[in-house]
Amino acid sequence: xxxxxxxxxxxxxxxxxxxxxxxxxxxxxxxxAHAHHITHLIVLWVLALLCLIWARFQxxxx
Amino acid sequence: xxxxxxLFLALLQGTSELFPVSSLGHTILVxxxxxxxxxxxxxxxxxxxxxxxxxxxxxxxxxxYRKLWYAxxxxxxASIVRGRLSDDRNERIGWRLVVGTIxxxxxxxxxxxxxxxxxxxPAPAALFLLINGxxxxxxxxxxxxxxxxxRKNYKQIEDLSYPASLLVGVAQACALLxxxxxxxxxxxxxxxxxxxxxxxxxxxxxxATPVILAAALLEVPKLLAPAAHLALVExxxxxxxxxxxxxxxxAFLTRYFRSNDLRPFGWYCVVVGAISFVLARRGIIx
Numbered sequence: 001x002x003x004x005x006x007x008x009x010x011x012x013x014x015x016x017x018x019x020x021x022x023x024x025x026x027x028x029x030x031x032x033a034h035a036h037h038i039t040h041l042i043v044l045w046v047l048a049l050l051c052l053i054w055a056r057f058q059x060x061x062x
Numbered sequence: 063x064x065x066x067x068x069l070f071l072a073l074l075q076g077t078s079e080l081f082p083v084s085s086l087g088h089t090i091l092v093x094x095x096x097x098x099x100x101x102x103x104x105x106x107x108x109x110x111x112x113x114x115x116x117x118x119x120x121x122x123x124x125x126x127y128r129k130l131w132y133a134x135x136x137x138x139x140a141s142i143v144r145g146r147l148s149d150d151r152n153e154r155i156g157w158r159l160v161v162g163t164i165x166x167x168x169x170x171x172x173x174x175x176x177x178x179x180x181x182x183x184p185a186p187a188a189l190f191l192l193i194n195g196x197x198x199x200x201x202x203x204x205x206x207x208x209x210x211x212x213r214k215n216y217k218q219i220e221d222l223s224y225p226a227s228l229l230v231g232v233a234q235a236c237a238l239l240x241x242x243x244x245x246x247x248x249x250x251x252x253x254x255x256x257x258x259x260x261x262x263x264x265x266x267x268x269x270a271t272p273v274i275l276a277a278a279l280l281e282v283p284k285l286l287a288p289a290a291h292l293a294l295v296e297x298x299x300x301x302x303x304x305x306x307x308x309x310x311x312x313a314f315l316t317r318y319f320r321s322n323d324l325r326p327f328g329w330y331c332v333v334v335g336a337i338s339f340v341l342a343r344r345g346i347i348x
Contacts, residue, residue, distance in 0.1 A: 029175035043171045
């Protein structure tokens, strides 16, 4: 589970960057390429952070 | 937008955001009913005004539950540092709020703009307000059936399972539709998951706080638009009025739901939704 959480965190983080620099425009309001989708970036980074917290819960000593 | 219109809209936002009657639906229907065609809804000053109203509402909610929020945030941080979940009540509530907020965060980013484009006019908003009322009646009827033999115990927020918390979050995301109330539909979900009215309302208000705050903070750049200062006085006063109205609303509703249910709000939504829908279909409100 810890590996899954870390992989998901990396995926969300990278996806956030791709939305932020405008390389991805799936599910965006304008759908325009090269637009900076900051809201998507923030939500994806929050999800990445939650995945890291999930990983932390998996790895701490019991 | 005139000064009196700004104050009226602030009062409307502050109260309807927390009463289970849909603030989004009301901010579409009421200006249409009053024929306020002078309000340029996509202009920079109006968008800045709306951002400040939401900030005022979110701050009022935080202020009302300040002790609980402080305890929740402290418990969450402690559990992250510890790397382990505990049976602390505030920590359990906190993680259930986090889980419940995820669906509306994801679905909001994906669907908010298309939903507003498709349904952001009076007729769909009125129809969804009517449906919102019917959902509250159905929720109350199902809850009464679940508890009619008196053997089933009510739960507290911290007793909800994580899938149940996620379900309440998904229900809350339905409030992206104008006319569907965020607090109403998440309360109905909470009631069906065995919370009593008081705890369902509290969970609904706590769940709404990060969503309203995040939605407002994400729009803060609109306050920096060159023309945004044109409505500076209206925005500041509007934010204060919305905040005070929201605080009084949550104070009233937490007392109200100790011994009352959703049915009066259901009647309101059905009647106002039906009348508005007929008026919209006949072209009297546009």
